[in-house]
Amino acid sequence: MTPAYILTLSCPDRLGLVHAVSGFLLEHGGNIEEAAQYNDDATGLFFMRVQFACSQHDGATLKEHLARFAEPYAMRWSLHAKAEAMRTVLLVSREGHCLNDLLFRVKSGLLPIDVRAIISNHRDFYQLAASYNIPFHHIPVTAATKAQAEARQYEIIESEGAELVVLARYMQVLSNELCARLAGRAINIHHSFLPSFKGAKPYYQAHDRGVKLIGATAHYVTADLDEGPIIEQDVARADHTDTVEDLTARGRDTESQVLARAVKWHSEHRVLLNGHKTVVFR
CATH class of the missing domain: 3.40.50.170 (Formyl transferase, N-terminal domain)
Structure with a gap:
């Protein structure tokens, strides 16, 4: 089975964040299985949770790419393997x-x-x-x-x-x-x-x-x-x-x-x- 991961993130809200995240996952062979997002108008923060399958990279490699991707957005993020209890x-x-x-x-x-x-x-x-x-x-x-x-x-x-x-x-x-x-x-x-x-x-x-x-x-x-x-x-x-x-x-x-x-x-x-x-x- 293709390994599945859960990505969660939050950052200051701006145009195109959903597009940027989905584009990043597409670029690295990720197939989105479940996604949800929320914009908090009171704080100006954006929140997102994405579950995706990916066989192109392992978790450690994905984290390296994510760190570079997240930096310009000032994202706080975490990545977890779905199968790990x-x-x-x-x-x-x-x-x-x-x-x-x-x-x-x-x-x-x-x-x-x-x-x-x-x-x-x-x-x-x-x-x-x-x-x-x-x-x-x-x-x-x-x-x-x-x-x-x-x-x-x-x-x-x-x-x-x-x-x-x-x-x-x-x-x-x-x-x-x-x-x-x-x-x-x-x-x-x-x-x-x-x-x-x-x-x-x-x-x-x-x-x-x-x-x-x-x-x-x-x-x-x-x-x-x-x-x-x-x-x-x-x-x-x-x-x-x-x-x-x-x-x-x-x-x-x-x-x-x-x-x-x-x-x-x-x-x-x-x-x-x-x-x-x-x-x-x-």
Whole structure:
């Protein structure tokens, strides 16, 4: 089969960018299979994702040509082989619904990631990890050991070559330093429809306010707690008869689905950062 690649790029908008990119791919033997683009009038930026097949060059050679092509356009770009599953490390605490959902989707061939390790500050899910033959790392975290724990976590992430880190209900606030190191490649699931009900116990906050909709938000991790660029959100109906437990159970289903979609889109290179927002080519 002809190797397939995914090219993503962003740059200042100007006339002829789609023509220039498609012309570059044609010149180097690329056959476009899927393409999407977006012009952000507010920022003056152009975004594009192209999936193409190419047998004329390998990935390394294509990157060399792309570097020369992109320079006059001030493009930020990346090129990935479509067949390569994204190396991923999952972090979890004591609630395993998102972890279990992600692992099942990977096993079922529904999620194109390669889970290299699971890290937790509790031992609860070591048997689940073992059932999928995934290394499990128990790293307790206290106020006194947080710096050492994060150093060990980052060591594992780097040793596994992880392109993606997923906080699948990992209930620890990452330090600013670790957030900076993982910028653009760490996704968190927040059990609330952000920006409402940030911080701890959002379902209790939602119940106290008598909301009629509850939700979940998948976003990139930043040093600003629960304020990273949003990738995906969804909601579920609620009414006055619901208890906190009802909202929590319904919310967990929503969390699992929202996180899975966000991870899938990121692993397929469909999410491009646009300042404090994202462009998602679904």
